[in-house]
Amino acid sequence: MIIAAEEPAGVILRGELLTDQRVFTGNENDWAWNENRLDLRLSKRTDRIRFNANVWLRHLGVGYIGGTHALQSRDNIYPWNLNIREAYVEVRGFLADNLDLKIGQQLINWGTADFFNPTNMLNSADLEDAMDFGRKNGTLALNLTWFFHPEWSLQGVYIPRFSPANLPIGEFGGMFHSQIALPQGLILHQYSDNVQLPRNNFTEGATVGARLKGFVLGTDISISYIYGREQLPLANTVFISSANILAAPAMVNINSNVFFPRYHMAGADFAGTIGNVGVWGEAALFFPEKDVVLTTDFSQLHGLPIGTPGMSQDSLLLSDEPFLRYIVGFDYTFPNGIYLNVQYLHGFFHERGRGNQNDYLLVALERSFFGNRLLLRPLAGGIAIANWDNPNENHALFFTPEIFYRGIDNLELGIGAFIFDGKGSNIFAGFRHLDMITVSARMSF
Amino acid sequence: MRFVLFLYVLASTIWSGDKALALTPEEILRRMDEVMFQPGDQTSNARMVMVDRNGNERVREATIWQKGGEKRLFRFTSPASEAGIAFLSLPNDLMYLYLPAFGRERRIAAHLKNQNFAGTDFTYEDLEVRKYAESFSGNILRQDGNIIVLEIRPLPGITSEYSRTVVTLNRTNFLPEKTESYDRGGNLVKSATHTWARQGAFWYPQEIHMRDVRRGSSTRMIMRNVRFNTNLSDQIFTVRNLTSF
Structure with missing residues (x-):
């Protein structure tokens, strides 16, 4: 029988208060981000059973006032939300001493890489804050881990319901939107889409x-397997209809059906040391279950030459050929205390299909001063290359220096910047006019 | 007759003193291990008072579990910003760090052993639990009354950021009272004084005052509520438990 390391106690309440404010350096210094978060962590533990919950109560964003009637609601002026990040029960020694069960809304650790985990496709991506890549949503899951050897474990996870990724908000809201190429002579008037979620049952x-x-x-090594769904949708049908064919160029409306295709994923990862250097790597090989063919229907383009009834065009959007995403990295602490972390990432989680993965070099260099009272991260950021045939026209640079003051226990004050540059169509290059200064304060209790 | 008895006692005393003097460094290290790791397991609460070079003071609280001379789990309980940060030391130089903010363990690479743990003046190596006789070779520098001054160096295959440590120990109980550790360049980098207390049959370090010579800072680790032989499970000293906070 397991003997609990910590004494059983009453309900333990921990948490933090965070305010995170960002302002664009351009755009007449518009507010880029306003978040005031009460992060509450509740736990109750006995010898074998633990209950854990994490709730965010937030004032997020700036109010949207659509008319004077909206001023009658405080929620319009001070938008807020409640987010249950985790709420689960953990049973240690469930059925057998070496079997642990976690059931409920939870974040699941999967993979050993630092922050970016290509194999971790169990929790849906929480993309709300475009600057907080790697953040995940808690997922309703049944999570069993069998510690069959002191150094080996086998974990099985069943997630009954599909949850797609939530998309960024604010100025970064469009960063994952697909570009639709229209035939020459047509421009978009209106776009709409229908999201086809999988049937809400135990299998689909x-x-x-x-x-x-x-x-x-x-x-430390692991191998893993996932049978899941893409968390960002793909279109399988696009209907193009006439909006104003008399205009020059002619205006059209687009309506598309999007869905979340199935895939199998085989993953492997490791973390260890070579000499005095910490190293890690993680790779995920994806096997799309089927080709995703996009059918573009022009039959509603009345009055235009291509608007022949019944006319449509198919194009392959995602092949069922396997594709790979991976990350390798190392870290090292110099004798003077400078910490260096370098990672090379091939394929962000939204880059699907063989040959569609960009390359990212991510670097962080930091040093603490005055007994950890001051943390300087002068070099943090990375380089993205979208096309190695022409990197000058297809790249992005992002630079995110930060300084944190931790001179008072339980308080952290931070100031930093997000600076972007680049060319081409990769998402970071699209941020090049969205440089920001950020200020944050975090109090733990 | 009384004179003969006196000579016998005198001779016995001298003989036993010679025997202690005749201890080899390896035997001294073994004696240290026997006394320091005598309890099968122990649990204690630690108060760590960190003082920087300007005299500013910060306080940390932690719980420490230890089994024999091979396993140790150290977990901060306060302040809130540090609570849950934990360090697990296992045999064969295995050390893991758990940071609740990341929700996962991280193995501590050999090169990080000289890094200070969570802002204290104790490095991961200082907090690692390992037996002296199995990790170090010794050389007696000086013996003076009840004091033995021993120089210890890591054995081949043992990773240590200290090239040598000078240990001043008390001959009566073989417990280290002072340690001075030097880096590979021969510079003094750490100095610690140990105050020992006895509870029942066992000794424990009531206070360890660690000074970082280069930083000019110090940390006093004061042990309280020490419990011995409570039959701690091996399961406590696992990554499975480390990450469960």
Whole structure:
């Protein structure tokens, strides 16, 4: 029987208060982000059973006033939301001493890489804050881990319901929107789409995963498998209809159907050391279940030459050929305390299909001063290359220096910047006019 | 007759003193291990008072679990911003760090052993639990009354950021009272004084005052509520438990 390391206690309440404010350096210094977050963590533990919950109560964004009638609602002026990030029960020694069960809304650790985990496709991506890549949403799951050896475990996860990724808000709202190429002579008047979620039952919307984790030759390793769905939708049908054919160029409306295709994923990862350097790597090989063919229907383009009834055009949007995303990285602490972390990422999680993965070099360099009272991160950011044939025209640079003051226990004050540059169509290059200064304060209790 | 008895006692005393003097460094290290790791397990609460070079003071609270001379789990309980940060030391130089903000463990690479743990003046290596006799070779520098001054160096295959440590120990109980550690360049980098207390049959370090010579800072680790042989499970000293906070 497991003996709990911590004494059983009453309900434990921990948390933090965070304010995170960002202002564009351009755009007449418009407010880019306003978040005031009360982050509450509740836990109750006995010898074998633990209940954990994490709730965010937030004032997020700036009010939208659509008319004077909107001023009658405080919620319009001070938008807020409540987000239950996690709420789960953990049973240690469930059925057998070496079997742990977690059931409920939870964040699942999957993969060993630092922050960017290509294999972690169980929790849906929380893209709300475009500057907080890697953030995940808690997911309703049944999570069993069997510690069958002191250094080996086998984990099985069943997620009964599908949850798509939530998209960024604010100025970054369009960063994952697909570009639709219209025939020459046509411009878009109105766009709409229908989201086809998988049926909400035990099979259609379900995701399953398994992971074998161990420790070999001084290295933590794991292999994993997931049968899941893409978290960002893909279009399978686009209807183009006439809006104003007398205009020059002619204006059209687009209506599309989007869905979340199935895939199998095989993953592997490791973390260890080579000499005095910490190293890690994580790779995810995706096998799309089917080709995704986009059918563009022009039959509603009355009055235009291509508007022949019954006319449509098919194009392959996602091949069922396997594609790979991976990350490798290292970190090192110099004798003078400078910490360096370098990662090379091939394929962000939204880059699907063989040959569609961009390359990212991510670097962070930091040093603490005055007994950890001051943390300087002067070099943080990365380079993205979208096309190696012409990197000068297809790249992005992002630079995110930060300074944190931690001179008073439980208080952290931060100031930093997000600086972007680049060319081409990759998402970071699209931020090049959205440089920001950020100020934050965090109090723990 | 009384004179003969006196000579016998005198001779016995001298003989036993010679025997202590004759201890090899390896035997001294073994004696240290026997005394320091005598309890099968122990649990204690630690108060860490950190003082920087300007005299500014910060306080941390932690709970420490230890089993024999091989396993140790150290977890901060306060302040809130540090609560949950934990460090697990296992045999074969294995060390793991758990940061609640990341929700996962991270193995501590060998090169990080000389880094200070969570802003204290204790490095990961200082907090690592390992037996002296199995990790170091010794050389007696001086013996003076009840004091033995021993120089210890890591054995081949043992990773340490200290090239040597000078240990001043008390001959009566073989417990280290002072340690001075030097880096590979031969510079003094750490100095610690140990105050030992006895509870029942066991000794424990009531206070360790660690000074970082280069930073000019110090940390006093004061042990309270020490419990011995409560039959701690091996499951406590696992990554499974480390990440459960």
